[in-house]
Amino acid sequence: QVQLQESGPGLVKPSETLSLTCSVSGGSISGYYWSWIRQPPGKGLEWLGYLYYTGYAEYSPSLKTRVTISTDTSKNQVSLKLTSVTAADTAIYYCARSTRDIVFDYWGPGILVTVSS
Amino acid sequence: QSVLTQPPSASGTPGQRVTISCSGSSSNIGNDYVYWYQQLPGTAPKLLIYMNNQRPSGVPDRFSGSKSGTSASLAISGLRSEDEADYYCAAWDGSLSARVFGEGTKLTVL
Numbered sequence: 590q591v592q593l594q595e596s597g598p599g600l601v602k603p604s605e606t607l608s609l610t611c612s613v614s615g616g617s618i619s620g621y622y623w624s625w626i627r628q629p630p631g632k633g634l635e636w637l638g639y640l641y642y643t644g645y646a647e648y649s650p651s652l653k654t655r656v657t658i659s660t661d662t663s664k665n666q667v668s669l670k671l672t673s674v675t676a677a678d679t680a681i682y683y684c685a686r687s688t689r690d691i692v693f694d695y696w697g698p699g700i701l702v703t704v705s706s
Numbered sequence: 707q708s709v710l711t712q713p714p715s716a717s718g719t720p721g722q723r724v725t726i727s728c729s730g731s732s733s734n735i736g737n738d739y740v741y742w743y744q745q746l747p748g749t750a751p752k753l754l755i756y757m758n759n760q761r762p763s764g765v766p767d768r769f770s771g772s773k774s775g776t777s778a779s780l781a782i783s784g785l786r787s788e789d790e791a792d793y794y795c796a797a798w799d800g801s802l803s804a805r806v807f808g809e810g811t812k813l814t815v816l
Contacts, residue, residue: 633808634743634796636796636807650802691756691757691762693743696751698749699750
């Protein structure tokens with residue numbers, strides 16, 4: 590059974606970089622698309638971007654200057670970096686797996702990241 | 707404001723059939739598959755419907771999806787109290803080059 594688990598700091602200061610890791614167990618990251626999705630408290634879902642295991646990535650147009658998604662195949666991990674954060678970036682951050690036709694079939698439980706000084 | 711429009715709320719009584727709509731455009735729903743996710747309170751979303759009308763294993767056949775033109779619908783028959791959740795539609799938007807979600811519909815079982 591594939592399992593995803595997000596990890597990282599729960600508190601980030603404004604203007605700093607948010608860095609999260611998604612550890613994948615029960616399966617390889619190879620052959621799949623890996624996305625980060627966030628959800629501000631009490632609000633809807635926002636897609637941040639995806640990375641195909643080959644290295645091809647696409648990012649949300651509204652965030653593409655600040656977002657980077659990468660993988661570490663040796664550790665079976667997917668990472669997210671979001672630079673120059675503000676309070677508007679406070680959200681639960683989820684990682685999720687996709688195949689070409691089945692989008693977001695597995696999700697991590699999410700991690701709440703608060704941006705505050 | 708999302709490019710996919712869902713009603714903010716829906717409701718029904720146990721045993722009823724309810725439908726949730728998702729309206730888009732030719733750049734998203736009209737040109738790609740629609741996906742539906744169920745988010746129970748305090749949990750991560752769960753894939754409910756993929757490729758417009760396919761159910762992952764383990765999803766009851768009470769849940770069904772359909773698509774016509776630039777709109778899609780999720781139908782839930784034999785409504786149960788455990789169906790009370792937020793439901794989101796999603797599609798790829800070719801104009802934005804982005805995966806887009808609807809704003810979500812909160813389903814209440816009366």
